[in-house]
Amino acid sequence: MLSTLLAVSDRIANQDAIALSPTVGWWMLAVALAIVLVFASYADLWRRWWMTKEDPRGIAVFRIVFGFFVLSNINGMWEYFEFLYTGEGIFPTAVAREVFAREQFAGFGDGVGDEPWGFFDAAAWWQFLKGPKYSLLFFWDSPAFFWAHLAAFEIAGLCLILGFRTRIAAFATWFLMNSILWRNALAWEGTELVYRTFLVYLVFARSGHAYSVDNWLRCRKLRKQGRLSERDGDGGGAGVAPSSAHPQGLEAIYRLIPSWPRKLIMLQLATIYLTTGMLKTGGVWMAGDSLYYAMNLDHFYRLPPQLLASYAGTTVLRAMTWAVKIGQTMFPLVIVGLVIRFALREKLAPLSSGRRWLARAAFATLVAASAGVAYTVWPVHYTGGIGAGTFVGAWVGLWGALWLVWRKLEHRPIVVSRIFGRALVKPVIIDRAWVARWFLGRRVWLVWHIAFHAHIFTLMSVGQFQTGMLSATFAFLEGREIASLLRDVGHRLGRWHVPFIPASVVRGEPVLPAEDPRLPSLQRNPTSLPLWAVLTGVAGVLGGVLVRVALAPKWDFRWIWVATVVFLAGVLWARARANRDAVAPVPGPSAARTPAPWSYGVVGRFVLGVMIAWHLTAVATWLMPEKDSLQAFRGPARNVFATWLTRTTTDQGWGMFAPNPPRSNVFMKVLVTDANGEVWDMRSDVYAEERKPIPWVWNDRIRKMNRRIIGGESGGGDWYRKWYARWQCRQWELDHDGVPAKKVELVKLSYKIPSPEQVAKHGYYIPEELLARTGTESVEYTEHCGSAVIGQLPNAIREREGLPPRPAGEIHPWVKHRRAAWERKHAPN
């Protein structure tokens, strides 16, 4: 709600809002501090949530499904592979280096003129290695190399899906996918961000510990050695501790794995929804018309929706629009529900009195500071006619009421024995667990998630965005849940005599257990940082921020953070030494409760804890909306984390159809004037009948590229125009026996989509007819092929195609004189 309000502001720079931004910054720092203190007071829960092991089968299914769609996403661009990713496409190699990775290649010669090809010196190498765009295709991008690169990617992806050498395969898939994508951003959609972020989390997961060739080979080897715990043997598949019968013990079929990558994937999905939900603040969303306009975009619909939209535009589609907006903003509740259920299941010791009061104070500060943000920005933002004091009162009252309800659910749960006058067979007890299962439960929010994407997938052709997002559903399922689900489905299929169903599944035997958490080989060292050290750490981080803001030192203030981490490491080391012989007792077979073991030892947990805190802060900071009221600190704060996020491919932005969806259909028409002066329409967009197959099954990235080039969506793509026009020049020359065209014109073609009210009143429209009747055309860019830089087919290609070479003077290379600039910059003073 707060961020929604923040996001509602004018697009024109609001000087009053900018003036308020330092104050907002302090309030937001207080919000961040309060959140950190909440986590600090619940440190045990935080540790257990992030640092414990779990059944590997949940992430394994995610690996298989998501891996398939990683391949599908890249393969979906097959029509444009050479156009996008080779030196013979829109960006010749040297141009790609310059426009996409200029800083990295500042010390790299293109081999044009008197400059050699390659890095000038070791410093130039280092400049490249600093990243973030580590694409092999910036060095070698002939069609042959690209196809070999693609083949390597496909093999890596296949290995990932099959779980063969899974960790290496996951890393190779991630590296090679990004190597392709970094080469050219023209075709990027939100889809690419989804795949980049989820895939990097998958790289860190031990997803090959189940449903994989790796685990099958491992089990086969252990079975031969008599060291595998099997379904009908000792341990029942869950492993056996060393004993006289089994001196080395028996290993489990499904070893436990660290749970944090799966939890990061869940959090990432919630982050996507929360961000995009909060950014959808325009009038079209508020009016409930977004779905109507989105459905009517000619670039997206699978079937013509105009008739349906005319009937449902002002009713059903409005309700669905609001369901999307509310659902996206509220989806993170599923994480709250999962954490609550986790906490209830863990049965952690109650907080000490001190921690309880710290938590209360931190929550109160969080509510007060967030109210402070709202109060501060109230004069410069849309407020819906509500006074600032009224809003703050309602905000504080809301949280107070929630707190009271939460207490009641713990101490005096609501018992429902009758519904609509009818007595229930068994009363329903509405307590915290019930709320976490239902109101905050996966059964509600994941169903909403699936329904949302099922609608988009069915009605609109937008590539692999939906499939990537839907894959993440599996990350929300725990191993035993997915195993039971698969077994039940398999059992049913087996009864229908579907082949290849394992016999134990057909017989309906129980699912195999995961590794027995009581095995003595698992990590149980309880050493952790004491509260005072955690609070000192928080003070150190806060101190760093204050030094940066108040003193703006010439040295990097982050050294204070480094010193803080070193201090914490020292405290932990001392405690670990003191407790080195202390391990938590292994629960016996009859123990009612068996805590999951730690993922790592003390050092590993510390490193992971620091990294997770850093990463979550980085993503949260990165996703602050671009508002004037945040201007004073948003940029500097993002810069702190830019290196981390860009190198880990988790830099992200989720402003899909935000703040408003487009309300016009925009196309790009390419006109080529040939050597004889005749003008040819290249029929490059869906205004051309043959470009608009109905029903539209397979995605076609040309639509995204056209919108980006011609300005069919939120700005930033103008600079592509000249390169696209020059590629058209070269392509024309190649396709017309080496005869160049005179000029290329890029034309923006558009028509307004009638409003829902108009079609409700006057009936549906036919897009082709409306375009012809009301469409507008404007030439946005003209390139003259004879004089354009890199507007001519290189002689090497002409020679390959059996065409006579053109005189050197007719070909205009792009000479950048990088070496001189590099030497000037690096000359000793």
Add this chain to the structure above:
Amino acid sequence: MTLLAVRAIDVAIFGTLGGLWIGGAIFIVVLYRWIIRFERNNPPDDGASVIPTAPVTEAKDRNRAAVGLSAAVSR
């Protein structure tokens, strides 16, 4: 009169959306039945972080139809 001007391809989208809603409703019913059955067989908040799905006992003591669809069928 408007309906008379409807093309077959326009009608297809009604069928698509209708199919999605009917299919979705069936999916939700099946899913919720499965969830309720799963929770009945696997108490969610029993205090174990990693729950061995089957009790670690000798094979002969195990009840094969204790979980899953078989259990539902047997009921």
